[in-house]
Amino acid sequence: MCLAIPARITQIDAAGENALVAIGAVTKEISLALVNDAAVGDYVLVHVGYALNKLSEEEAEYTLRLIEEIGLFDEMQDTATLASDPLTGHQA
């Protein structure tokens, strides 16, 4: 739903190019190529494997509270988890 979740940087590699971030209970490796001066403990917005920009702690925590309020960290909503019937390329 076009959501970008604030993630806290937990580790940065020696070259400063990649980082591990925590998004709720999930840990991800991301690229820091698009942001300047990111440090461990900073919050960043993550989009498909890249840190997009840094967020202030206040802004990040406020957004995280909103996300917790929706319950996204706890469970995926049943109505949104949809498996499809297979679609073939040779239908009439």
Next chain:
Amino acid sequence: MSDPAGTLNIQLERTSRGLTCRIASTRPVTAADLFAGRAPAATAALLPLLYSICAKAQAFACVASLEGASGRLPAPAVVARRRRMVSVETIREHLWRILLDWPRLLGETPDRVTMAKILSLVKDLFRLSDPEGDLFRPGASSVVLDRRGDARVLADLDDILARQVFGAHPARWLDEVRDGGGFDRWIETVDTPAARLMRGLIDADEAALGQADVTGLPDLRDADLIALIDAPEGVDFLARPTWRGVARETSPFTRRAGCGLIRDLIDRHGRGLLSRLAAQLLEVALLLAEVRRERAEEMPDPLIPPVPMMAGIGIGRADAARGLLVHLARVERERVTTYRILAPTEWNFHPRGILARSLAALPDAADDVLRRRAELLIMATDPCVAFDLTLSETRV
């Protein structure tokens, strides 16, 4: 691993009848329920924080729905400036694909350095167009612009795109690449990754891959959208939207399919990979021209402002990077009672939508070839979330 923002799981399976495609989504389509009970002003302020990938398009649709529900009509200049911000954001989102993903699919290094510069310039444009950060507040009434600063940033953007994408100033590219002949000359003479990708698709006979007969989403009336989204089964519609029982497409390709260049490319290569990727590229140049024009002329509002359909309910729509974005707000006694969002990814990644049909139409090939072609089609359809692509054999 679950991602709170959701993922698309795309499975291609070889069967005796060819490829089949399954798409499963974990996107949280009802997250906007969060805004029920809040004041319209608070909703307009919070929503772009949460929906921050296309925050300007989200803010545009949000404020339009809230103003519509309240019977407020914004000044044409305010709508035009808001729309300009959405255009700049769309340029940024397309360049993300063009600079980071297209080189990767050529086996080259993503151009992160240029993309970092683009992000910085786009932030400058946003700041110059909305220095107080209140343009998307319901009832915003004035617009300001630091014209000199804006012109300087746009000139920097033009220079970067001339070097790294178009091989010419974007306005000149639009002039020269207005039809199939101009496009051929461009891919033969320019050596940017974008031109190389297009040339490579034609040389490898891959330009027409992934053709499918999903038709574009028509321009739905507000009353139709309200009936679908605000219905008891509206949540199902948000997750798997159809119009008249059929999946539809809403994308840069459907927006630009009537342009001379794209019409020529469809004639030559069909409604497949090349035409779709070229539509993204063309849209960057066209939107840049619109953004420049608005700066020069204080362009009159080209949009019909939102007209309240009925007391207390409003529809907001934005031409977001990936297609039509629709918001519905119901407001009673200065409180939002219902808030729903219909995003283009749900149309385009519908289990029977354009991406599923395009992938199922691919010819079978070796795993690495099939995977690369599938990724190209996914990039051409452009999800706004991460995706997993798996290939598998027929289950016995």
